[in-house]
Amino acid sequence: MPESVSLLGPSLGLSAILFTLGVAGVLLRRNAIVLFVCIELMLNAVNLSFVALAQLHGASGQLMVFFVMTVAAAEAAVGLAIILAIFRHKQTVDLQNINLLKG
Amino acid sequence: MTFTPLVWLAVALPLAGFLVNGALALGRPRAKGAVSVVGTGVLLGAFAVSLGVFVELLRTPPHAPLVLSLWSWIPAGRLEVDFAFQVDQLSAVMLLVVTGVGSLIHLFSVGYMREDPGYARYFAYLNLFIVFMLVLVLGASFPVMFIGWEGVGLCSYLLIGFWFTEKANADAGKKAFIMNRIGDFGFLVAMFFLYRAFGTLDFAEVMVRAPSTLEVGGAAVTAITLFLFLGCTGKSAQIPLYTWLPDAMAGPTPVSALIHAATMVTAGVYLVARTNVLFAMAPVSSTIVAGIGALTALFAATIGLKQYDIKKVLAYSTVSQLGYMFLGVGTAVYVSGMFHLVTHAFFKALLFLGSGSVIHAMHHAYHATHAHEDAQDMRNMGGLKRYMPVTFWLMLIATLAIAGIPPFSGFFSKDEILAAAFARGADTPVYYLFYAMGAAAAFLTAFYMARLMALTFLGENRTGERERAHLHEAPGIMTGPLVVLGVLSAIGGVLNLPAFAGGSHLLDHWLEPVTAAASRFVRVEMPHGPAELFLVGGAVAIGAIGLLLGFRATLGRRTLPAREAPADSGLGLVLNRKYYVDELYDAVIVRPTVWLSRVILWRGVDQGVVDGAAVNGTAKLSQGLGWLGSRLQTGQVGVYVVLFLVGALWVLRAVIR
Numbered sequence: 001m002p003e004s005v006s007l008l009g010p011s012l013g014l015s016a017i018l019f020t021l022g023v024a025g026v027l028l029r030r031n032a033i034v035l036f037v038c039i040e041l042m043l044n045a046v047n048l049s050f051v052a053l054a055q056l057h058g059a060s061g062q063l064m065v066f067f068v069m070t071v072a073a074a075e076a077a078v079g080l081a082i083i084l085a086i087f088r089h090k091q092t093v094d095l096q097n098i099n100l101l102k103g
Numbered sequence: 104m105t106f107t108p109l110v111w112l113a114v115a116l117p118l119a120g121f122l123v124n125g126a127l128a129l130g131r132p133r134a135k136g137a138v139s140v141v142g143t144g145v146l147l148g149a150f151a152v153s154l155g156v157f158v159e160l161l162r163t164p165p166h167a168p169l170v171l172s173l174w175s176w177i178p179a180g181r182l183e184v185d186f187a188f189q190v191d192q193l194s195a196v197m198l199l200v201v202t203g204v205g206s207l208i209h210l211f212s213v214g215y216m217r218e219d220p221g222y223a224r225y226f227a228y229l230n231l232f233i234v235f236m237l238v239l240v241l242g243a244s245f246p247v248m249f250i251g252w253e254g255v256g257l258c259s260y261l262l263i264g265f266w267f268t269e270k271a272n273a274d275a276g277k278k279a280f281i282m283n284r285i286g287d288f289g290f291l292v293a294m295f296f297l298y299r300a301f302g303t304l305d306f307a308e309v310m311v312r313a314p315s316t317l318e319v320g321g322a323a324v325t326a327i328t329l330f331l332f333l334g335c336t337g338k339s340a341q342i343p344l345y346t347w348l349p350d351a352m353a354g355p356t357p358v359s360a361l362i363h364a365a366t367m368v369t370a371g372v373y374l375v376a377r378t379n380v381l382f383a384m385a386p387v388s389s390t391i392v393a394g395i396g397a398l399t400a401l402f403a404a405t406i407g408l409k410q411y412d413i414k415k416v417l418a419y420s421t422v423s424q425l426g427y428m429f430l431g432v433g434t435a436v437y438v439s440g441m442f443h444l445v446t447h448a449f450f451k452a453l454l455f456l457g458s459g460s461v462i463h464a465m466h467h468a469y470h471a472t473h474a475h476e477d478a479q480d481m482r483n484m485g486g487l488k489r490y491m492p493v494t495f496w497l498m499l500i501a502t503l504a505i506a507g508i509p510p511f512s513g514f515f516s517k518d519e520i521l522a523a524a525f526a527r528g529a530d531t532p533v534y535y536l537f538y539a540m541g542a543a544a545a546f547l548t549a550f551y552m553a554r555l556m557a558l559t560f561l562g563e564n565r566t567g568e569r570e571r572a573h574l575h576e577a578p579g580i581m582t583g584p585l586v587v588l589g590v591l592s593a594i595g596g597v598l599n600l601p602a603f604a605g606g607s608h609l610l611d612h613w614l615e616p617v618t619a620a621a622s623r624f625v626r627v628e629m630p631h632g633p634a635e636l637f638l639v640g641g642a643v644a645i646g647a648i649g650l651l652l653g654f655r656a657t658l659g660r661r662t663l664p665a666r667e668a669p670a671d672s673g674l675g676l677v678l679n680r681k682y683y684v685d686e687l688y689d690a691v692i693v694r695p696t697v698w699l700s701r702v703i704l705w706r707g708v709d710q711g712v713v714d715g716a717a718v719n720g721t722a723k724l725s726q727g728l729g730w731l732g733s734r735l736q737t738g739q740v741g742v743y744v745v746l747f748l749v750g751a752l753w754v755l756r757a758v759i760r
Contacts, residue, residue: 023748026744027741027744027745027748030741035740095739095740095741096739098738098740099737099738099739100738101736101738102736102737102738102739
């Protein structure tokens with residue numbers, strides 16, 4: 001399937017761009033919700049590269065995507081619950097004000 | 104030999120007694136009846152066993168020692184030490200003395216310690232002492248003997264500090280223990296040397312192989328014997344390690360009689376007699392042994408002249424008599440040294456128990472009137488003969504024996520030692536000096552013993568008007584053993600009666616198999632004919648004149664009770680303060696050691712280096728590193744993410760390359 005092979009490069013490139021966007025968001029934004037969305041973005045960037053590379057290395061890459069999605073769903077539930085709890089406690093989700101774990 | 108293999112019973116019985124009495128001391132300290140029966144019963148049993156062994160040896164005298172191996176104790180490569188007992192003529196003599204005199208003193212203790220709350224504990228310690236003393240005597244090798252050697256030191260410590268609630272007593276116990284440790288170091292070093300030379304530590308093998316392995320008068324045998332003798336000076340209270348023995352009088356008086364007069368302190372003499380071949384091969388060491396012995400005999404006797412505590416006089420007398428024994432074994436008349444050991448055990452145990460009986464009466468008298476006087480100070484006694492006639496006459500026998508008046512036992516043993524020292528003077532002139540010192544000490548011995556008797560029993564009573572009514576003779580359980588010891592002190596000389604007194608040197612012949620090897624190297628030709636008569640006459644004259652002068656000097660002067668007596672001055676003060684040797688040791692050794700321990704070792708090394716640098720330093724270092732690490736924990740998620748990212752990239756880089 002020659003046309004599929006030609007899609008591999010762009011797919012990986014898009015994946016890299018998405019991932020970088022996600023990292024940049026995590027590093028630069030302070031809002032916990034946005035941060036959370038950026039993490040999802042990184043996960044899905046990795047999913048994209050898994051799917052793309054599955055054409056070369058067999059179905060196990062696609063299988064891995066399902067696992068990632070399952071874990072991401074669970075993580076979203078737990079993460080949002082934590083953010084909600086923090087908001088109830090501090091009336092804010094600005095991460096700069098959340099530094100209880102400092103040494 | 105059917106009975107001899109049972110000799111282990113002599114050790115096992117007192118051990119059982121120790122366990123039972125120890126359990127009673129912990130569980131039922133008031134069960135005094137049971138303690139008395141067990142405590143003295145096991146000793147009488149041990150004495151019966153010893154007697155059986157002795158009789159069997161008498162019937163079939165063995166030519167080589169019988170070694171009875173109980174179990175393999177130290178099987179370590181080339182070193183093989185069995186826990187073995189050795190029965191021969193020498194250990195049989197010591198067995199009889201230890202268990203015999205020990206039994207009598209146990210019986211005496213039943214009366215003497217009757218009212219003490221630590222009665223059960225006392226008998227437990229006393230039984231344990233007998234166990235270790237018998238191990239010391241019976242041990243077939245140096246290490247087994249060393250168990251006993253250390254064990255008797257432990258029991259001595261426990262019994263000196265028996266009334267440990269008073270600090271002085273506890274201190275005296277510690278002093279004895281530490282002084283003994285210095286000597287034990289010598290014993291240990293001697294064992295190392297012996298192992299290097301022989302590859303074995305069994306007495307029998309060492310004694311047989313010594314003449315072929317070691318060079319006569321060589322450095323090896325001289326070092327071995329000198330280190331052994333260092334051990335003896337500690338255990339047997341010779342110069343320079345003698346100062347613990349007078350302080351050891353802090354213990355109960357029967358303990359002083361048993362441990363610090365009759366048995367334990369003679370262990371050094373026994374050790375020299377046991378290793379006689381080695382000492383015979385080392386003339387330099389033998390001369391040092393004899394010289395230290397003679398010096399100690401004279402030195403301690405002069406101190407005894409001016410002591411007021413009745414037990415202190417006897418303590419210095421013991422140090423002095425031990426000096427005689429070492430003069431004997433140093434002169435290579437090992438049998439005479441052992442002979443004096445045996446007779447000394449009789450008359451000195453009698454003297455101590457007699458003094459115990461006196462102290463018992465004095466203590467009761469003062470206790471009855473609630474007076475706070477010193478019950479041991481002879482200046483508070485006087486005229487006790489009227490109140491305690493049995494004790495007086497028995498102690499008089501012992502006094503005549505120790506002063507060397509014939510036909511009492513001490514005369515024969517002391518005379519033999521002095522005569523031998525005189526005879527050795529013919530080839531080694533320095534022995535003439537030792538003889539002169541011994542003779543002078545004999546005179547002083549007679550003098551201070553006469554003083555003791557006169558101050559205690561004669562003259563007018565100085566106890567006090569009200570107390571006098573409470574003075575009384577000791578009960579039968581105490582005078583009984585005294586009578587037995589009195590008989591032994593009187594006739595003990597028959598053990599080795601010399602030819603001029605119609606005897607045949609029984610002990611000489613009995614111990615011949617033990618000393619035969621040594622006599623190949625040194626042979627002392629005892630004087631005969633006019634020289635012998637001159638020496639004997641001189642010895643008797645010295646003793647008699649000493650006694651006479653002692654009685655006259657003491658009774659001719661009015662003695663005041665301790666409370667009113669003026670302080671000593673001049674030479675008397677120096678003697679009373681024991682030449683200030685304790686103060687000298689304190690200033691030269693004890694205080695610098697304490698200073699070193701306190702300032703350098705404690706404050707410097709322990710608190711500074713160990714506690715400060717090592718222990719607290721490690722903690723401080725961890726704390727500092729932890730503080731540095733905690734600076735990274737800002738609590739800001741962004742910082743963590745950056746660090747995580749940097750780390751992840753770094754790992755990625757390493758993986759890709």
